[in-house]
Amino acid sequence: MNSVSQHNDYAFDADLEAMVEQFFAEKSDADVVAKAEVEGLPTGLWDAAVELGLPLVGLPESAGGSGGSLLDAVTVQRAAARHAAPLPLAETYLAGRLAVAAGLPVPAGIATTAPGSHRDTATFDVTVSGTLYDVPWAGAAAVVAVILGDRVVILNVADAEVGDGTDLAGQPRQSLTFTGAPAVIGENPVDVRLLSRLGAFLRSVQMAAAMEAVSTLTQRYVSERVQFGRPVAQFQAVQQHIVTLAQMASMSTLAVDRTAIALNTREAEFEVLATKLVVSQNALLSVRAAHQAHGAIGMTQEYRLQQLTRRLHAWRCEFGDEIALAVQLGRGVSASPSLPRLLTDPHPTLELTS
């Protein structure tokens, strides 16, 4: 459960949190996740989420969303990630946000976005041609939203040739190749960094939540696993892993919360970059500590841990890898007058070049 102190005007909704937590806890167990890796999107689960309006929480009702704030969207994504829900929730939400920013209605059905691989070749004139790479859930989506130039462009996946592939967590991640495909083009120009900013933020939300789950799971396991006549949790060296997991999870979640609140009122580019960087680095340390503390069982497919840790690996590298983010942030910091002033500023701003 999440609470935000009175020193902020925004708060997370505890009722929504309880509702979505229960929903995913019941409906996204290890078997469901494992099955999705083989069979693709679990349509029953997706339909149940749609029935509750979950994919479009945080998008305005006037544009076809479910209503609610960005913080509500965070609450939904967080609960889904804690249970490794094999659903394109973040992608559908992101595509919706792009559409809204461009003055378009929120697309109906499953939507996704192209994270912007340097290999992408898609261009648009009146129609769109070229390939978008590494598109999560591309094959399951009805539409894909991308930013080309300063316009949001929405394409029907049915017009594309869909490649093969999955991410490290076994979730679909495919290329889409278009040849003269018709596109819906947003009226309003948008900030070209909108997609990378929101994408980086959402992946941070998901990673922080997965780290919480990994931390809880590991703490429980080591208190049950007995070696040398006592629970391994009683060994100091094992306790160190528990500490690392709690540190990485709590630090990541706090960074995400602060950034979510900042994003309510401004672009919060500094916070988004700092959060994605910290959270990605923490994710790697969490993965190592959790597997070490689990021993062999954690490496097996039958056990839940790997569903979470493989997602952490996949998300770390999306919407900005660690080096790219760090260089970008570092360049901005080196051009700013004072590092400590930046850190203590409630609205830190940087000259960022993409």
Add this chain to the structure above:
Amino acid sequence: MRFDATELTAEELDLQAEVREYLDKRLTPGSYPLGLGMSGAVDPEFSRDIGSRGWLGMSLPQKYGGGGRSAVDRLVVVEELLARGAPVGYHWIGDRQSGPSIAANGTEEQKQHFLPGIARGEFSFSIGMSEPDSGSDLASLRTRAERVDGGWKVNGTKIWTTGAFHATHILALLRTSADKHSGLTQLIIDRHSEGLTVSPIPFIDGSEDFCEVSFQDVFVPDSRRLGDVGAGWGQNTGELALERGGVDRWMSLMPVLEHWAAHQAADGGPAALADLGSITARCWAFRGMSLSIARMVDAGRSPVTEAALIKEMATRFEQDCVAVVSRHLGRAPDLASEDPYESLLARAVLVAPSWSIRGGTNEILRTVIVKGLNR
């Protein structure tokens, strides 16, 4: 383990601006010796100056000369001081720890006597816990305080007592009975008491802040006993959230980091910029955690586990920063360098390993954290 997100309020930002304006004038670059965080230089005049502005003893009750302000207000002031490597050595321990402890546990007379002096920056405190045979395991302390007429007679040796040489007082944890935990009592001891000898223990970087304190039949009046006989152990754990969760646990290198960021990192190409970006992001994350802890304290909570959790990783992070900045220098920094930032970095290289020892070792903190998580 959950930290609430929080930012500074408008009033807190006003305080920040006020402190900045003052310190920009009071501490012009080059006019003071740069320090590594809480181990900043000892400068009683500077301590009195900021005391007179109300920036010491900020959370002590107004009735006793304190500011009656919040832990967050104190954090706002402290982070400005640490960012500049200010000479905080004289007042640091009294302001952070001994003052709040006396406010919480002291008699009316003690509060009237000690707190105004702490808030004015006149008193300098040292912590007398460690002994030659007793570090992590404080329950094994042996330095004794025995009942005598009107007070106590203290015998034994304390060690690693930071700042004892210039201190006006030592708040010591002493054995008053054989009982492991409940046989410990705190006394506030005048540093110039008869029979009390302070000998500096030269530190790894050549500084002499680290001391041995020996007591030979030192008389301490009973009016200087802090709290009940046998209450010392519990009082100590109460101090820990203040001692461990603060910005001082990750800001030691800040003057060097600031200088490196503004003047050197860009010349180091993408590798240096990437390191700067990573360091900045983590500083920002730690700052959020320290601020969150201060809010918990203001809300009347005692975030001992949270504070330990931060300190354990923040002190490792500080050490990493030293390694990163040194690596980009391309050679071992010179203690005698004319560039004050290089010589400060050189000192940091030498003393950084102590950051994860002082205030409770990381190994001990991990045990504290695990106990807290299991609760």
